[in-house]
Amino acid sequence: MDNPPLVLLQEKTLERLLVGQAFVEVTEGDPVIRRRLRLASHVYSSWTARGTDPAALAAHLMDGSVEALEEFVTADHNSMHDGAQQAADSIENFFSAFSSQNTDIPRRHAEQLSYDEFVLEYMAPNLPVMIEGATEGWQACRNWVTTDGGVNLEFLAERFGQARIWATASASTSDGYGGGQRHDMTAGQYVDWFRRHKQGQEEQLLYLKDWHFVNEFSDYKAYVLPEYFRDDWLNEYHDMRQTSHHSASTSNGCTSQENIVTSDYRFVYLGPKSTTTALHADVLRSFSWSVNVCGRKRWRLLPPQYTHLLYDRFGREMAPDFELDGCQAERFPNLAAARRHVIEVVQGVGEAIFVPSGWHHTVTNLEDTLSINHNWLNAFNLHWGWALLCREHAEAAAAIEECRETCSSAEEFEALVQRNMAANCGLDFRAAAAFAVAAIDETGQLAADSCLACA
Ligand SMILES: O=C(O)CCC(=O)C(=O)O
Numbered sequence: 001m002d003n004p005p006l007v008l009l010q011e012k013t014l015e016r017l018l019v020g021q022a023f024v025e026v027t028e029g030d031p032v033i034r035r036r037l038r039l040a041s042h043v044y045s046s047w048t049a050r051g052t053d054p055a056a057l058a059a060h061l062m063d064g065s066v067e068a069l070e071e072f073v074t075a076d077h078n079s080m081h082d083g084a085q086q087a088a089d090s091i092e093n094f095f096s097a098f099s100s101q102n103t104d105i106p107r108r109h110a111e112q113l114s115y116d117e118f119v120l121e122y123m124a125p126n127l128p129v130m131i132e133g134a135t136e137g138w139q140a141c142r143n144w145v146t147t148d149g150g151v152n153l154e155f156l157a158e159r160f161g162q163a164r165i166w167a168t169a170s171a172s173t174s175d176g177y178g179g180g181q182r183h184d185m186t187a188g189q190y191v192d193w194f195r196r197h198k199q200g201q202e203e204q205l206l207y208l209k210d211w212h213f214v215n216e217f218s219d220y221k222a223y224v225l226p227e228y229f230r231d232d233w234l235n236e237y238h239d240m241r242q243t244s245h246h247s248a249s250t251s252n253g254c255t256s257q258e259n260i261v262t263s264d265y266r267f268v269y270l271g272p273k274s275t276t277t278a279l280h281a282d283v284l285r286s287f288s289w290s291v292n293v294c295g296r297k298r299w300r301l302l303p304p305q306y307t308h309l310l311y312d313r314f315g316r317e318m319a320p321d322f323e324l325d326g327c328q329a330e331r332f333p334n335l336a337a338a339r340r341h342v343i344e345v346v347q348g349v350g351e352a353i354f355v356p357s358g359w360h361h362t363v364t365n366l367e368d369t370l371s372i373n374h375n376w377l378n379a380f381n382l383h384w385g386w387a388l389l390c391r392e393h394a395e396a397a398a399a400i401e402e403c404r405e406t407c408s409s410a411e412e413f414e415a416l417v418q419r420n421m422a423a424n425c426g427l428d429f430r431a432a433a434a435f436a437v438a439a440i441d442e443t444g445q446l447a448a449d450s451c452l453a454c455a
Pocket of ligand 1: 269276277282288289290297355363364371373
């Protein structure tokens with residue numbers, strides 16, 4: 001026997017919930033019933049992207065829209081008996097009012113946003129915010145910017161030109177997170193390329209990404225960390241390892257964590273107009289913040305409850321962009337539904353965007369743009385990192401399942417799995433444990449003194 005389609009079943013269930021009786025006899029002429037059925041149809045269509053995304057109903061159980069709907073249904077009994085047109089109008093208003101609440105990233109000024117407010121309103125509920133006025137007193141804003149607001153290429157080349165950087169070829173966001181090929185060069189060579197590009201002599205776009213500037217030029221205080229982003233266990237762990245663990249582990253021959261968190265998560269990005277970063281969620285599902293020293297960026301962000309819409313029809317591969325055409329689009333049948341939940345915002349100079357954990361995003365530089373960003377973990381998002389590690393572990397094990405029998409022991413197989421997991425996401429369980437121990441130990445001494453691998 002054929003099963004009725006799931007989408008239809010869910011729509012019927014919702015109808016019954018709204019109509020208020022389990023198996024109601026629908027009386028065609030009853031205006032209350034008619035209005036409620038129309039409402040059921042609107043709710044279903046709006047909250048599931050016209051049935052293409054039934055799972056999105058779950059998101060609305062969490063975000064307050066169910067309460068708003070209840071209020072709407074019960075508030076005005078008189079309107080139940082209004083004419084059909086009036087009832088339809090009021091339903092439309094309800095939806096447009098509700099959806100407009102959900103599509104903007106709030107803007108706050110640093111002078112009017114306390115740390116506690118930031119935590120309660122954005123960091124704890126994992127919601128994005130744009131914070132204006134975030135660069136008070138930054139040396140970078142004086143020295144790295146020309147008087148007409150452009151990138152001060154001369155200063156950068158003169159002071160930091162010898163640094164080695166990666167420039168990523170980026171034609172469009174659909175080239176993947178890192179774009180195309182990565183070129184190893186000096187910052188000075190990149191500045192030369194930038195100048196030639198501005199004179200129309202270079203067609204291929206190059207984007208300087210993930211420059212570990214602080215690590216390399218620790219004496220040059222380019223910026224002051226905004227207080228909202230200071231509770232940062234990831235970079236503290238890196239700094240602690242730099243100063244103590246590295247020498248301890250090399251002196252006792254311990255090499256277990258060589259491949260893990262080898263670098264910090266504090267970056268400078270520099271790219272001309274039209275450079276992009278493709279669709280991704282941040283490393284270890286960390287939070288990130290990013291501030292424009294000069295230029296403007298367009299951010300497009302997808303709330304995490306819609307991540308499943310980004311995968312291909314087999315649930316394996318993720319789309320490289322929110323916008324795809326031709327046969328690429330055909331491979332990702334739910335991308336159009338995902339786009340309906342995308343939030344877009346333009347970030348100007350001196351503005352800090354807070355990108356919460358698990359929000360997939362793309363970035364396009366609308367002008368020549370120089371930005372500073374950090375990734376970070378703390379008590380509010382550590383569970384995101386842990387969930388990712390568990391998924392990475394399961395995937396790494398599944399990928400080499402056929403090797404299990406050739407391994408001499410379960411431990412040998414597990415070691416292989418952990419190695420691959422670390423290569424894929426930067427951490428294995430042992431390093432994750434060391435990170436957690438360091439994070440909960442106020443002095444940082446425990447992780448520095450005891451190498452878990454050698455215990
Ligand atoms: O600015 C960019 O191009 C990318 C930055 C980014 O993706 C982030 O900070 O998470």
